[in-house]
Amino acid sequence: MSEMETHTSRAVFVKPGPGGWGRGLLLRTDGTRTKVLSVTGGGIHPVAARIAELAGAEAVDGFTTTVPDDQVVAAVINCGGTARIGVYPRKGIPTVDVYPGAPGGPLAQFITEDLFVSAVGVDQVAPSTTDDAPVEEGAAAQRPAVPPREERPSSREVAATVAGGGKFGQTFNSVTGVFVKFGSGVGSFVNTMLAAGRQTVDLTLKTILPFMAYVSLLLGIVTYTGVAEWMGRVLSPIASNPIGLVAISFVVALPFLSPILGPGAAIAQVIGTLMGSQIAIGALPVQYALPTLFAINGQVGCDFVPVGLALGEAKPETVAVGTPAVLVSRMVTAPLAVVIAWAASFGL
Amino acid sequence: MSVYYESTVLRAGNEAGDMVEGGVVILYADPIPDALESVSVVHGPAKGPEREIRPGDVFSLGEQRVELVAVGERAHENLCTLGHIVVYLNPDEGTSLLPGAVHGRGTVTVPAAGVRLALSGAAS
Numbered sequence: 001m002s003e004m005e006t007h008t009s010r011a012v013f014v015k016p017g018p019g020g021w022g023r024g025l026l027l028r029t030d031g032t033r034t035k036v037l038s039v040t041g042g043g044i045h046p047v048a049a050r051i052a053e054l055a056g057a058e059a060v061d062g063f064t065t066t067v068p069d070d071q072v073v074a075a076v077i078n079c080g081g082t083a084r085i086g087v088y089p090r091k092g093i094p095t096v097d098v099y100p101g102a103p104g105g106p107l108a109q110f111i112t113e114d115l116f117v118s119a120v121g122v123d124q125v126a127p128s129t130t131d132d133a134p135v136e137e138g139a140a141a142q143r144p145a146v147p148p149r150e151e152r153p154s155s156r157e158v159a160a161t162v163a164g165g166g167k168f169g170q171t172f173n174s175v176t177g178v179f180v181k182f183g184s185g186v187g188s189f190v191n192t193m194l195a196a197g198r199q200t201v202d203l204t205l206k207t208i209l210p211f212m213a214y215v216s217l218l219l220g221i222v223t224y225t226g227v228a229e230w231m232g233r234v235l236s237p238i239a240s241n242p243i244g245l246v247a248i249s250f251v252v253a254l255p256f257l258s259p260i261l262g263p264g265a266a267i268a269q270v271i272g273t274l275m276g277s278q279i280a281i282g283a284l285p286v287q288y289a290l291p292t293l294f295a296i297n298g299q300v301g302c303d304f305v306p307v308g309l310a311l312g313e314a315k316p317e318t319v320a321v322g323t324p325a326v327l328v329s330r331m332v333t334a335p336l337a338v339v340i341a342w343a344a345s346f347g348l
Numbered sequence: 349m350s351v352y353y354e355s356t357v358l359r360a361g362n363e364a365g366d367m368v369e370g371g372v373v374i375l376y377a378d379p380i381p382d383a384l385e386s387v388s389v390v391h392g393p394a395k396g397p398e399r400e401i402r403p404g405d406v407f408s409l410g411e412q413r414v415e416l417v418a419v420g421e422r423a424h425e426n427l428c429t430l431g432h433i434v435v436y437l438n439p440d441e442g443t444s445l446l447p448g449a450v451h452g453r454g455t456v457t458v459p460a461a462g463v464r465l466a467l468s469g470a471a472s
Binding site for chain 2 (some may be wrong): 062087107
């Protein structure tokens with residue numbers, strides 16, 4: 001909704017300066033958000049004044065005036081990297097750093113591209129040219145949209161500011177162009193590697209480790225209650241004939257059993273050891289080895305399916321559908337695998 | 349060792365404890381915006397520092413002492429203008445020094461109001 005009041009709501013686009021971080025922020029005032037907070041010390045920073053002037057807002061000194069969060073269009077900071085750089089993004093307030101800061105410090109996780117831009121000088125603040133987005137109240141207005149492509153400075157524009165026109169300028173540009181290309185190639189390669197590393201660590205911390213903790217818990221429960229061990233003992237007598245093996249594979253692949261039989265592999269241990277020793281002393285023909293292997297491992301991975309899907313960044317709906325799909329299909333494929341293994345064992 | 353900056357702790361924000369446990373002490377002089385209040389230890393210096401901060405100086409908070417091993421390029425300016433300094437305690441090897449930060453060795457607990465805060469070092 002856009003309220004038709006007398007105050008003018010003009011969008012302002014703030015792009016990162018040289019060496020800055022972020023994609024740029026689209027800032028605008030609305031009914032309640034009318035103040036640009038300058039948290040730089042020493043009064044109102046010129047950048048805050050400029051944003052306020054262009055957006056039709058009021059610049060206030062954050063150190064002397066208290067402004068409720070829901071009235072703040074943006075916070076302008078000159079942060080050395082720890083406190084201010086994080087606390088304002090954490091509140092969902094778009095934050096403009098006049099220094100070339102990048103996410104860091106204890107609050108780094110809150111510093112995102114939609115909320116933070118750095119190395120901003122007065123020249124990086126400009127009226128937005130595409131001002132057609134409706135002004136929304138509340139939370140939606142807190143998160144400035146990603147700027148449209150035409151508002152992001154292209155590399156050519158940036159390069160054009162390096163050297164002026166004229167003959168010397170052109171020669172200079174063509175010579176430096178090669179270095180710039182090479183440099184940005186190397187830069188993007190390093191960036192890609194860095195992003196990959198960051199994602200890896202992120203995934204390890206946020207997905208893999210919690211999963212390991214959950215499996216440990218499950219393992220503890222299964223080991224402590226001895227349920228899988230008990231099942232192994234119950235099922236082992238029928239393991240000495242092919243029909244029994246198919247039955248075992250069907251049982252361990254039952255969707256309500258397979259996820260709890262997976263961790264610890266108790267069934268595989270009990271029956272595997274039993275059958276192995278039987279085959280070793282010659283009580284059972286060696287052809288039983290392969291089908292048994294498939295029969296006692298019907299549950300493998302069933303506990304991991306939801307996590308595997310999450311690792312592949314599947315949507316929650318995909319996980320909700322995919323997990324039962326795999327579990328139910330196991331009931332068919334596990335006995336089938338035993339039969340195929342059985343057929344493949346003839347002539348051993 | 350002579351003291352070149354002296355102040356009194358006024359209050360600590362409700363998240364300052366978490367920050368200190370995480371090895372970061374954020375100091376700000378009064379007055380301070382609410383947003384920063386929660387993560388900071390707020391103090392009231394009588395006057396600005398008499399000289400710039402240098403590695404080897406000692407930051408003391410009551411009886412607790414932290415020896416500074418590295419000083420960010422903007423730490424001094426922040427201290428002069430805002431009474432703001434961020435002390436990273438025993439950072440891991442290879443932690444990059446942010447411009448506004450100082451790295452130090454020692455342990456600190458969240459100070460109570462009224463505790464004396466000081467920076468001291470060799471006389472300039």
